[in-house]
Amino acid sequence: MQVDLASGADVEHLAELDQKLWVALACPTRGLQIESRTLDFVDTDHDGRIRPPEVLGAIAWAKDVFKNLDDLFKSADEVPLASINDGTPSGKELLAGAKRILENLGKPTAASISLADVGDTSKIFGETKFNGDGVVPADSAEDPETKRAIEDVIAALGSVPDRSGKPGIDQPKADAFFDRVAAWQAWLERGDVDPAVRPFGERTAAAAGALAAVAAKVDDYFVRCGLGAYDERLGPALGAGETAVADLASKNLGTDDAVVEKFPLARPNAGRALPLASGINPTWAAKLGVFARSTVATVFGTEKTSLTEAEWAVVNERLAPYRAWQASKPPDPEIEKLGDVRVRELTKSTARAAVTELVTRDAALATESNQIESVEKMLRFRRDFVRLLRNFVNFAEFYGTRQSAFQVGTLYMDGRSCDLCLPVQDVGRHAALAGLAKSYLAYCDCSRRKDAEKQTIVAAVTGGDVDNLMVGRNGVFYDRKGDDWDATITKIIENPISVRQAFWAPYKRFLRLVEDQIAKRASAADDEANKKLQAQALATAQINLAKKDPGAPAAQSAAAPTAAPPPADKKVDIGTVAAIGVAVGGIATFFSSILATFLGLGMWMPVGVAALLLGISGPSMLIAWLKLRQRNIGPILDANGWAVNAFARINVPFGGALTAIAALPPGASRSFEDPFAEKRRPWRFYLFVLVVLGIGVAWFLGEFDLYLPEPARAAKILHRPEVVPATPVTPSAK
Numbered sequence: 190m191q192v193d194l195a196s197g198a199d200v201e202h203l204a205e206l207d208q209k210l211w212v213a214l215a216c217p218t219r220g221l222q223i224e225s226r227t228l229d230f231v232d233t234d235h236d237g238r239i240r241p242p243e244v245l246g247a248i249a250w251a252k253d254v255f256k257n258l259d260d261l262f263k264s265a266d267e268v269p270l271a272s273i274n275d276g277t278p279s280g281k282e283l284l285a286g287a288k289r290i291l292e293n294l295g296k297p298t299a300a301s302i303s304l305a306d307v308g309d310t311s312k313i314f315g316e317t318k319f320n321g322d323g324v325v326p327a328d329s330a331e332d333p334e335t336k337r338a339i340e341d342v343i344a345a346l347g348s349v350p351d352r353s354g355k356p357g358i359d360q361p362k363a364d365a366f367f368d369r370v371a372a373w374q375a376w377l378e379r380g381d382v383d384p385a386v387r388p389f390g391e392r393t394a395a396a397a398g399a400l401a402a403v404a405a406k407v408d409d410y411f412v413r414c415g416l417g418a419y420d421e422r423l424g425p426a427l428g429a430g431e432t433a434v435a436d437l438a439s440k441n442l443g444t445d446d447a448v449v450e451k452f453p454l455a456r457p458n459a460g461r462a463l464p465l466a467s468g469i470n471p472t473w474a475a476k477l478g479v480f481a482r483s484t485v486a487t488v489f490g491t492e493k494t495s496l497t498e499a500e501w502a503v504v505n506e507r508l509a510p511y512r513a514w515q516a517s518k519p520p521d522p523e524i525e526k527l528g529d530v531r532v533r534e535l536t537k538s539t540a541r542a543a544v545t546e547l548v549t550r551d552a553a554l555a556t557e558s559n560q561i562e563s564v565e566k567m568l569r570f571r572r573d574f575v576r577l578l579r580n581f582v583n584f585a586e587f588y589g590t591r592q593s594a595f596q597v598g599t600l601y602m603d604g605r606s607c608d609l610c611l612p613v614q615d616v617g618r619h620a621a622l623a624g625l626a627k628s629y630l631a632y633c634d635c636s637r638r639k640d641a642e643k644q645t646i647v648a649a650v651t652g653g654d655v656d657n658l659m660v661g662r663n664g665v666f667y668d669r670k671g672d673d674w675d676a677t678i679t680k681i682i683e684n685p686i687s688v689r690q691a692f693w694a695p696y697k698r699f700l701r702l703v704e705d706q707i708a709k710r711a712s713a714a715d716d717e718a719n720k721k722l723q724a725q726a727l728a729t730a731q732i733n734l735a736k737k738d739p740g741a742p743a744a745q746s747a748a749a750p751t752a753a754p755p756p757a758d759k760k761v762d763i764g765t766v767a768a769i770g771v772a773v774g775g776i777a778t779f780f781s782s783i784l785a786t787f788l789g790l791g792m793w794m795p796v797g798v799a800a801l802l803l804g805i806s807g808p809s810m811l812i813a814w815l816k817l818r819q820r821n822i823g824p825i826l827d828a829n830g831w832a833v834n835a836f837a838r839i840n841v842p843f844g845g846a847l848t849a850i851a852a853l854p855p856g857a858s859r860s861f862e863d864p865f866a867e868k869r870r871p872w873r874f875y876l877f878v879l880v881v882l883g884i885g886v887a888w889f890l891g892e893f894d895l896y897l898p899e900p901a902r903a904a905k906i907l908h909r910p911e912v913v914p915a916t917p918v919t920p921s922a923k
Contacts, residue, residue, distance in 0.1 A: 191212060191583040191584065191585070191588075191835070192206060192210055192211075192582060192583055193583070193585070194575070194578055194579065194582060194583065194585070195262075196259060196262065197257055197258030197259035197260070197261060197262065198258070200248055200251075200258050200261060200575070200578065201248070201252060201258050203244075203245065203248060203578075203582065204245050204248070206582075208241055208834075209834070211241060211581070211582050211583075211834050211835075212581070212582060212583050212584050212833065212834055212835045212837065213580075213581045213582075213826075213831055213832060213833055213834055214240065214241060214832040214833075214834045215238050215239065215240050215830075215831060215832035216238065216239050216580075216581060216595075216830070216831050216832075217237060217238055217239075217829065217830040217831070218231075218232050218237050218238065218239060219237065220595075220597075220611075220612045220829065220830075221580075221594045221595055222593075222594045222595070222596065222597065222669050223573050223576060223577060223580075223594050224569070224573065226565075226569065227569040227570075227572075227573040227574075227577070228577070230247070230566045230569060230570070231243050231244065231247045231574075231577065233246060238830070239577075239581070244577075244578070244581065244582075247570070247574065250279070250566075251567075251570055251574065253274060253277045253279040253280055254273065254274055254277075254279060254280050254283055254563075254567050254570075255272060255273070255274055255280075255567075256271075256272055256273070256274045256276075257272070260272050260571060261570065261571060261574050261575050262575055263571075264571070264572050264573075264575065264576070265571060265572060266303050266304045266305070266568065266571075266572055267301045267302060267303035267304070267568070267571075268301060268302060268303075268567060268568055268571050269300060269301040270284065270287060270288070270299075270300060270301060270302065271300070273287065273567070279563075282556065282560055282563070283560055283563050283564060283567060285560065286560020286561060286563060286564050287302045287560070287564050289560075290302065290306060290307060290561060290564060291306065293320075294306060302564065302568070303568065304565070304568045304569070304572070307561055307564055307565045307568065318551075319550055319551040319553075319554050320351070320352045320353065320551065320554065321352075321551065321552065321553075321554035321555040321556070322351060322352045322551065322552075322555070323359050323360065323548055323551055323552040323555065324349050324350070324351040324352070324357040324358065324359045324548075324551065325339065325351070325357050325358060325359075325544070325547045325548055325551050326339070326351050326353065326355040326356060326357035327339040327340050327343070327356075327357070328355070329357070329547055329551070330543070330544075330547060332543070334538060334540060334543070335540060335543040335544060335547070337540075338535065338538075338540035338541075338543070338544055339357070339358055339544060341366070341527060341531070341535070342358045342362060342363060342366040342544070343356055343357075343358060344526075345366055345369075345523040345524060345526070345527065346358075346362055346365060346366055346523065347362075349362060358544070358548075359548060360545065360548045360552075363541070363544045363545065363548065367535070367540075367541040367544075369519070369521055369523075369524050370524060370527075370532055370535050370536060371536065372519050372521070372524075373519055373521060373524045373525070373532050374532055374533065374536040376517065376518055376519055377529055377532065377533065379514060379517075380514050383510065383514070385510040386510050386511050386514045387511060388507055388508075388510070388511070389487050389488075392483070392487050393508070393511050394511075395483045395487075396483050396484040396487045396488070396508060397484075397508050397511045397512055397515065398483075399476075399479045399480045399482075399483040399484045400480065400484045400504065400505075400508055400512075401512070402476050402479070402480065403454075403473065403476050403477055403480045404505075406454050406473060407454065407463060407496075407501060409453065409454070410453055410454045410455060410457060410463055411463070411498045411501060413453055413457035414457045414458060414459060414460065414461055414498070415459075415498075416457075417457055417458055417459040418459035418460060421459070449470065449471070449472050450470075450472040450473070452470050452472075453470065454469060454470050454473050454477065455468050455469055455470065456468065462495040462496060462497045462498075463495060463496045463497075463501070464494065464495050465477060465478075465480075465481040465485065465493060465494050465495055465496055466481075466494040466495075467494075481493065481496075484504060484508075485500075485504065488503065488504050488507050488508075489503075576594065577594070580593050580594040580595065584837055587822075587837075588843070591608055591846060591847060592608075595611055595826060595829070595831075596608060596609060596610060596611065596669075597610050597611060597612050597646060597668055597669060598610050598646070598666055598667050598668040598669055599666070599667050600631075600633065600646070600648040600664055600665075600666050600676060601664050601665045601666070601667070602631075602648075602658070602662060602663075602664030602665075602676065602678075603653070603657050603658055603662065603664070604653070604850065604851040605650070605652065605653045605848055605849060605850050605851060606848065606849045607631075607648040607649060607650055607651075607847070607848050608847050608848070608849075609648065609649040609651065609822070609839075609847045609848075610646045610647070610648045610649075610666070611646065611647055611825060611826070611829055612644060612645070612646060612829070613632060613645040613646060613647050613828075613829070614645070616632050616645060616647075616679065616680055618828070619632075619647065619828040619829070620632065620680060620682060620828075621828075622824050622827055622828040623647065623682070623824050623825045623828040624682045624824070625824040626649075626820065626821060626822065626823065626824040626825045627684050627816045627817070627819045627820040627821070628649045628650075628651065628682075628684055628820050628822075628825070628839065629649065629650040629651070629655060629681075629682065629683060629684045629685070629686050630647050630648070630649055630650070630681070630682040630684075630825070631647070631648045631650055631658060631678050631680075631681055632645065632646070632647050632678065632679050632680040632681070633645070633646050633647075633648060633664070633666065633676040633677060633678055633679065634676070634677050634679050635666045635674035635675065635676045636674060636675050637672070637673075637674050637675070638675075644674070645679075646666060646676070647825065649822075649825065649839070649844075649847065649848075650686060650848055651686060651839060651843075651844030651845065651847045651848040652686065652687070652844060652845045652847070652848035652849070652850055653686070653848065653850045654686075654690060655683070655686060655690070656697070658678065658681065659678065659681070660678050660679060660680065660681060661677065661678060662677070662678045663675065663676065663677050663678075664676045664677075664678075684816055684820070685812070685813035685816050685817060686844075687813070687817070687841060688810050688813050688814055688817070688841075690813070691806070691809045691810045691812070691813030691814075692806045692809070692810055693806070694806075694809045694813075695805050695806055695809050696805070696806075817840070817841055818840075820838065820839045820840070820844070821836050821837050821838045821839060822837045822839055823835070823836065823837050888903050889903055889907075890903070891903045891904055
């Protein structure tokens with residue numbers, strides 16, 4: 190028994206329905222034939238599962254949005270604006286959002302809005318300056334200076350995507366940029382207010398730069414000169430060194446040679462000044478020349494050919510404030526790339542206030558523009574919500590159209606099509622629970638070579654025979670989109686399909702048992718014959734070798750074979766013979782009694798045949814009948830993450846509808862002519878008929894009465910007087 194949802198009023202009062210009457214209490218948001226985006230709108234806690242409170246919450250939201258919930262039963266991809274409830278705050282905001290979307294799309298007079306209209310936000314907001322997301326692209330600025338400022342922010346710190354798809358900036362990005370610009374400006378101002386920072390004006394930077402390039406090497410030179418004055422014995426060791434010089438003899442040197450670069454700037458001697466024009470390490474000549482022109486000449490006002498240690502101290506002292514100021518420069522290469530001039534311009538302009546105003550104006554439209562998601566939710570509910578209810582509150586779609594949301598396609602295999610196919614993630618875990626459904630289940634691995642996709646499904650086989658279904662059997666699976674997949678059975682859970690199939694099951698099992706035993710005995714006999722053949726072949730080969738080469742070891746062993754022990758005398762075990770005789774007699778008596786009973790039925794023999802068949806097939810049919818009454822889809826869905834709350838039965842007629850057996854189209858017929866059929870030999874049939882007739886006539890004439898038990902004799906069954914054999918008369922003695 191399931192509830193019926195036929196109108197908006199039924200949906201509106203669904204909260205009054207006892208949840209014990211709901212068919213499902215939970216379902217996953219993935220693996221269904223309803224778009225996951227729609228299910229995500231219902232799944233408000235975003236845990237991947239939908240439960241009754243979330244369904245009821247969705248209904249409450251729909252009541253605020255739609256004027257009449259009957260619109261939900263008119264499944265469509267669009268909603269007329271007149272159907273939106275403007276009498277509630279939620280509906281009023283949603284209606285305003287829908288109108289703004291249509292206006293942005295250039296359709297201000299449209300009477301309805303569709304899913305296609307909200308499918309691409311970049312299309313909706315592509316031509317608008319403000320869209321409520323708090324992000325402003327450069328072209329949203331109304332003056333060139335503000336536009337350039339936004340471009341500077343994007344160049345320095347990167348962009349934030351706007352709803353229109355254009356790169357833009359938000360308030361945090363703008364604040365971070367202008368704060369860093371302010372920090373850089375503060376550093377620049379420290380250099381402007383202290384005259385000691387730039388003692389040589391515009392030439393200070395060049396002088397300090399040239400100094401920094403050679404400072405470490407000049408310090409090294411004067412330290413070496415000081416060590417020479419400290420101890421004359423250190424003089425030779427302070428230069429290039431004989432070993433290093435000797436190694437250079439075999440090398441092709443250049444002005445950038447790494448070994449030569451490590452040598453001192455000039456030959457160090459105690460108290461010697463640093464030459465600036467000649468006698469200089471060639472790898473440092475260029476940098477030292479720039480230092481002489483840009484730094485030494487600037488500090489002393491004239492060009493010099495050498496520099497004493499005292500003069501070197503003066504140079505460092507004059508440029509120390511500038512170098513200290515440079516060392517305090519903020520580590521911000523992105524702002525440094527703007528240049529000092531641009532930093533000063535940004536600081537003096539009103540760009541920060543203008544950008545902040547733009548972001549504020551854009552964010553002010555957030556409430557209206559954010560309704561795009563609510564509009565999409567409304568449209569998806571119009572199209573999919575009733576379908577969700579018909580697969581959750583009841584299974585009307587499953588029992589009505591056999592195309593429910595949890596069915597993923599159709600499996601074609603072994604002359605049938607199975608419509609009840611569900612996705613599977615873990616076959617082992619799924620089978621442990623799904624086996625309780627009392628259904629015949631086939632798990633299949635499906636793949637497509639064109640895109641290397643793979644999936645696993647389980648198909649419920651509810652019609653036809655299963656003699657040819659086995660692991661490894663191949664078929665084709667068609668999903669709900671119409672795409673085809675190669676399908677291979679990997680696991681089978683066996684259960685009865687019908688009572689008719691259960692009737693023949695014992696005989697089929699018996700035949701399979703006989704076939705297996707025959708195959709095993711034939712295989713064993715074949716193995717034994719092969720072993721004997723191999724032994725005979727080996728013995729023959731040894732004999733042939735003995736004839737050709739009597740001295741060979743194999744030949745000697747063949748020439749003088751080990752005498753086999755004589756076979757033991759077989760003795761007849763009287764007890765065994767007696768036991769066999771008793772067993773054969775018992776079996777014969779059993780079958781004789783059955784035959785006698787059967788033949789004694791007379792005209793009731795057909796009833797006896799039916800009773801015999803029922804005795805063999807009855808238990809199997811009874812078990813099948815009981816299992817078919819318990820067959821339901823609940824455990825199969827529960828194994829997929831559902832919480833089925835009812836006994837969703839699959840009876841035999843409904844099961845037959847879920848699995849279609851191969852049938853000829855109307856007007857078609859079969860041809861049973863086989864051009865390769867074996868030639869018939871009717872004499873065998875005739876011989877069999879003659880033998881049966883002969884046995885029957887002999888029995889009728891009473892020829893077997895002396896050998897049959899009394900109830901099976903013809904005289905007894907046909908009520909004829911028994912023929913008593915004549916007793917021979919012996920002559921009496923006179």
